[in-house]
Amino acid sequence: MNMMSQTPETPLPHAPEGHPKVRMGKIGLLMANLGTPDGHDYWSMRRYLGEFLSDRRVIDYSPFLWQPLLQGIILTSRPFRSGAAYRSIWNNEAGESPLATITKAQVAKMKTRMRARFGDRVMVDYCMRYGNPSTMTKVAEMQAAGCERIVFFPLYPQYAGATSATANDQFFRALMKLKWQPSSRTVPAYFEDPRYIEALAQSVERAYAAAEIEPEILVCSYHGVPKRYLMEGDPYHCQCQKTTRLLRERLGWDKDRITTTFQSKFGPEEWLKPYTVEEVARLAREDGKRNIAVIAPAFSSDCIETLEEINEEIRESFEEAGGERFAYIPCLNDDEAHMDALADIAAENLAGWI
Numbered sequence: 001m002n003m004m005s006q007t008p009e010t011p012l013p014h015a016p017e018g019h020p021k022v023r024m025g026k027i028g029l030l031m032a033n034l035g036t037p038d039g040h041d042y043w044s045m046r047r048y049l050g051e052f053l054s055d056r057r058v059i060d061y062s063p064f065l066w067q068p069l070l071q072g073i074i075l076t077s078r079p080f081r082s083g084a085a086y087r088s089i090w091n092n093e094a095g096e097s098p099l100a101t102i103t104k105a106q107v108a109k110m111k112t113r114m115r116a117r118f119g120d121r122v123m124v125d126y127c128m129r130y131g132n133p134s135t136m137t138k139v140a141e142m143q144a145a146g147c148e149r150i151v152f153f154p155l156y157p158q159y160a161g162a163t164s165a166t167a168n169d170q171f172f173r174a175l176m177k178l179k180w181q182p183s184s185r186t187v188p189a190y191f192e193d194p195r196y197i198e199a200l201a202q203s204v205e206r207a208y209a210a211a212e213i214e215p216e217i218l219v220c221s222y223h224g225v226p227k228r229y230l231m232e233g234d235p236y237h238c239q240c241q242k243t244t245r246l247l248r249e250r251l252g253w254d255k256d257r258i259t260t261t262f263q264s265k266f267g268p269e270e271w272l273k274p275y276t277v278e279e280v281a282r283l284a285r286e287d288g289k290r291n292i293a294v295i296a297p298a299f300s301s302d303c304i305e306t307l308e309e310i311n312e313e314i315r316e317s318f319e320e321a322g323g324e325r326f327a328y329i330p331c332l333n334d335d336e337a338h339m340d341a342l343a344d345i346a347a348e349n350l351a352g353w354i
């Protein structure tokens with residue numbers, strides 16, 4: 001009998017008493033984002049940052065050296081500073097961070113798109129690498145709901161060990177805990193996917209059409225990672241450069257109208273350069289740019305790093321250096337073209353399974 005044709009709750013004729021309920025015949029699409037604190041108070045921030053910054057894919061120092069520094073110094077002060085930044089962007093109505101709100105909106109739209117294509121065979125949900133809802137919980141829920149196969153979709157356009165790989169690691173850790181492990185696939189990075197590039201280009205065109213004066217340069221600001229990670233083989237830097245080039249080509253622009261920078265440096269090591277906060281000041285001071293736009297193509301949704309860091313700190317750096325107009329272009333969030341792109345990518349990764 002073809003198991004995939006069974007209904008979700010097939011009766012078990014010869015089952016021993018107490019036999020667990022068996023559900024099958026579904027396919028899970030599990031969208032994964034980075035995570036976000038449950039609140040902006042000290043303890044919520046400490047819990048979240050503690051989990052995040054203990055991940056050796058994110059910070060790869062020996063735990064014997066790193067943990068005393070993290071637990072003793074960093075986690076006593078940073079939760080206050082980051083908590084204040086989160087407070088300034090918090091979605092008070094929903095009682096959650098913007099990243100949580102936007103991820104939910106994306107999942108709702110993905111559900112509609114998957115239902116339209118595949119009916120109720122595909123169960124769509126989301127999980128976070130750090131914090132809630134956890135990857136462990138969601139993988140277990142999908143298996144219990146009858147998902148015999150799971151497509152795991154990290155929502156990072158560019159691959160980085162610190163994001164895509166650690167999301168996948170956590171997915172596999174969750175599978176390790178199951179007696180009956182679903183078959184699985186992980187969706188690769190989509191930094192050069194024409195549908196993602198098209199969604200980015202449309203968002204730039206919309207912002208430029210709405211601007212009173214056309215920006216002189218578009219700064220593509222990607223989240224940074226230590227430069228050492230690139231030297232050790234992480235392709236993130238190259239994928240970011242390629243996204244910018246493809247975006248420029250799609251827009252039909254010359255090289256001087258667009259540039260790539262990296263933000264959110266953490267700790268004393270050198271990170272990928274140029275640093276956004278310095279580069280926007282240099283553009284104003286040395287190149288005489290008065291009017292710039294900034295976009296953050298590595299983020300699938302707006303979050304602390306875009307709403308607070310780019311739109312507050314980095315804007316300030318530009319203005320203090322003499323800049324006049326700073327247009328922040330929002331992330332693709334639940335934009336229709338973005339959701340269509342993600343739905344197409346998900347459907348391609350479901351191929352052969354449905």
Ligand SMILES: C=CC1=C(C)c2cc3[nH]c(cc4nc(cc5[nH]c(cc1n2)c(C)c5CCC(=O)O)C(CCC(=O)O)=C4C)c(C)c3C=C
Pocket residue numbers: 034035036037049052058059078082097099156160162163223224225226236264266298299302303304305
């Ligand atoms: C310390 C090392 C960090 C590395 C390496 C890093 C890589 C990295 N991060 C993202 C995406 C996001 N990061 C976010 C927040 C955030 N990132 C770090 C540190 C590193 N990130 C910290 C400490 C924080 C917390 C905020 C703070 O205290 O400054 C977020 C936002 C989450 C939110 O709730 O809004 C995202 C998204 C990428 C794409 C990346 C490497 C490619």
Ligand SMILES: [Fe+2]
Pocket residue numbers: 223264
């Ligand atoms: Fe980060």
Ligand SMILES: [Fe+2]
Pocket residue numbers: 237238239241
């Ligand atoms: Fe490179």
